[in-house]
Amino acid sequence: MIANRISQFLPSPTLSLNATIKKMQSEGQEVINLTAGEPDFQPPQILKEALVKAVQEENHHHYTPVSGIVELRQAIAQKYKQENDIEYTPEEIIVGTGAKQVLHNTLLSLVNPSEEVIVHTPIWSTYIEQIKIAQGIPVLIDLKPPFQLRAEDILPKISSKTKVLILNYPCNPTGMTIDTPELEKIAGLAIKHNFWIISDEIYEKILFDRRKHTSIASLGLDTKNRTLTVSGLSKSHAITGWRLGWGCGPKQLIEAMTNLQSQTTSGASSIIQQAAISAFLDTESSIRMTQAYQERRDFLVRELSQIKDLDVFTPHGTFYLFVGISKLLNSKYPNSAAWCQGLLEKQRVAVVPGESFLAEGYFRLSFAASISDLQKTVKRIQHFCSSINS
Ligand SMILES: Cc1ncc(COP(=O)(O)O)c(C=O)c1O
Numbered sequence: 001m002i003a004n005r006i007s008q009f010l011p012s013p014t015l016s017l018n019a020t021i022k023k024m025q026s027e028g029q030e031v032i033n034l035t036a037g038e039p040d041f042q043p044p045q046i047l048k049e050a051l052v053k054a055v056q057e058e059n060h061h062h063y064t065p066v067s068g069i070v071e072l073r074q075a076i077a078q079k080y081k082q083e084n085d086i087e088y089t090p091e092e093i094i095v096g097t098g099a100k101q102v103l104h105n106t107l108l109s110l111v112n113p114s115e116e117v118i119v120h121t122p123i124w125s126t127y128i129e130q131i132k133i134a135q136g137i138p139v140l141i142d143l144k145p146p147f148q149l150r151a152e153d154i155l156p157k158i159s160s161k162t163k164v165l166i167l168n169y170p171c172n173p174t175g176m177t178i179d180t181p182e183l184e185k186i187a188g189l190a191i192k193h194n195f196w197i198i199s200d201e202i203y204e205k206i207l208f209d210r211r212k213h214t215s216i217a218s219l220g221l222d223t224k225n226r227t228l229t230v231s232g233l234s235k236s237h238a239i240t241g242w243r244l245g246w247g248c249g250p251k252q253l254i255e256a257m258t259n260l261q262s263q264t265t266s267g268a269s270s271i272i273q274q275a276a277i278s279a280f281l282d283t284e285s286s287i288r289m290t291q292a293y294q295e296r297r298d299f300l301v302r303e304l305s306q307i308k309d310l311d312v313f314t315p316h317g318t319f320y321l322f323v324g325i326s327k328l329l330n331s332k333y334p335n336s337a338a339w340c341q342g343l344l345e346k347q348r349v350a351v352v353p354g355e356s357f358l359a360e361g362y363f364r365l366s367f368a369a370s371i372s373d374l375q376k377t378v379k380r381i382q383h384f385c386s387s388i389n390s
Helices: 013-026 045-056 070-084 099-110 126-133 151-157 180-193 251-262 270-281 284-304 336-347 371-389
Strands: 093-096 116-121 137-142 162-168 196-200 227-232 245-248 320-324 362-366
Touching: 013 336, 045 270, 070 093, 070 245, 070 270, 093 099, 093 251, 099 126, 099 162, 099 196, 099 227, 099 245, 099 251, 116 126, 116 151, 126 137, 137 151, 151 180, 162 180, 180 196, 245 251, 284 320, 284 371, 336 362, 336 371
Parallel strands: 116 137, 116 162, 162 196, 196 227
Antiparallel strands: 093 245, 227 245, 320 362
């Protein structure tokens, strides 16, 4: 009864894991849930007030232009000019219902059946499933620790069918970013071999140790003309549920995405778009959240590094820690899925197995959680690891 295309891709793994945890919690079990990819902070007050105003006073209740209200696209253009050194016009910007939807529209607008899309792993698995939905072929770069993407890793994956390279930095799940000299080399490859870049920079504001983010589209017109920069407010402003994201790129691509969106979701929510304009007046809250994440990262890296046989890699940004457990796999826990299931059942700590990011032998822990939960987590992981070793 159900169309074949649905069985061609996997549903979101973190969503189903969260359903299991919610069930355990509803049965009265105290689970520390470190699976979710969302901030544990409240959105800035200015955003909440702008939303109420959009509803109560300004009455923004009707359809908007498909690609988004011009005031919001202007605010996004201004952000890229000031913060990222890229000049976009509002016609080069589309607003969608979350970065996820924008990515889906981009892949559907760029990729023909059988064309190849290069993706570095470990990675957020949504890209892979969306490539399959677009009938493209995912071509994977299997990065090893410390998971830094280099142009030389991309080169052997390029073929005559390569249409797109997807970059995600800082990266979900490794937290690693890409430095400017490497981005220059990657841009050089895209120009030489004539492929597109989709650059998902949704974690750009969450960088530690005074690292600066460089958008690959800022590296020159040749690069900008073949890049779709994707971002949104979900992570930077703690409004994952509001569903607002955007893509910036060449006008022709934005027009194609707008046509597609006009026959699917139409414009994003009118009141959310209106409120989102005020997010660009608030630069403080993402700085504050990032400081808190950095303290938690430092705590976790220090404490978890002391646990025998865990491999801890210090993330440059995001709120994720990607931890190696291959030395702790055995006949009882032969893979990361079984290991994470064991940790959940024995110690009531939920983390996401590496398989969900196309990387066996790891788990992803989200430190968008209170320091007291993270302190308990360290103890519980310690107990679980020593029970395996004994
Ligand atoms: C790398 C990456 N891109 C995009 C998204 C989706 O963002 P949005 O909530 O705007 O759809 C996520 C969410 O987890 C993500 O990790």
